[in-house]
Amino acid sequence: MKISNLNLAIRSMVQKGKVAAIRYWARKTATLPPDCGLREYSAFNIRIGIYRNYPVNERICETERRAIHYAAIHGDYQVLRMLIWLGADLNYRDRPGLTPLEYAVRYEQYRCVRILARALQRRQRALLDQAPSSM
Numbered sequence: 229m230k231i232s233n234l235n236l237a238i239r240s241m242v243q244k245g246k247v248a249a250i251r252y253w254a255r256k257t258a259t260l261p262p263d264c265g266l267r268e269y270s271a272f273n274i275r276i277g278i279y280r281n282y283p284v285n286e287r288i289c290e291t292e293r294r295a296i297h298y299a300a301i302h303g304d305y306q307v308l309r310m311l312i313w314l315g316a317d318l319n320y321r322d323r324p325g326l327t328p329l330e331y332a333v334r335y336e337q338y339r340c341v342r343i344l345a346r347a348l349q350r351r352q353r354a355l356l357d358q359a360p361s362s363m
Contacts, residue, residue, distance in 0.1 A: 274299065274307050284316040293322045300328040300344065303337035312347045319348075 274295050287294055296316040299308040308328075312318070321327055329348070332340040 274304075275310070284311050284314045285320070291323045294320060296320075296328045297322055297326075297331055300332040300337060300340045301335050303332075303335070303340055305337075305339045305343055308340055308343055312343070318344060318351065 277295070284296070285294060288298065294316065296308065296311045296318070297320075299305075299311060318329070319327055326334070329341065329344040332338075332344055
């Protein structure tokens with residue numbers, strides 16, 4: 229199966245909410261062993277890790293970057309949306325001190341910039357709504 233067909237199959241399973249089918253598929257067809265961390269960035273590896281319940285806030289390499297940093301650097305907006313939906317930390321700074329939003333700006337991934345900015349605004353609004361009112 230080609231990677232593009234594979235991505236379409238994954239996307240349709242996600243849209244239909246077939247989580248059990250996705251996990252079964254990931255166990256049967258994944259190229260990574262089930263107990264390993266993600267050794268390198270690729271959208272395919274990140275998706276397989278997500279479907280195997282790999283923690284979205286786990287660092288991937290020695291620079292302490294997380295999957296969301298790499299998605300922002302490479303402009304993988306679909307993976308970025310998936311990571312945000314799963315609760316990835318948007319404000320985490322890696323060893324050089326940069327957030328995913330700063331990487332998206334630096335590498336001119338403007339679609340990712342828009343997605344990250346909106347996600348940050350939504351999370352801030354949610355925090356403000358949860359705060360007790362002073363009245």
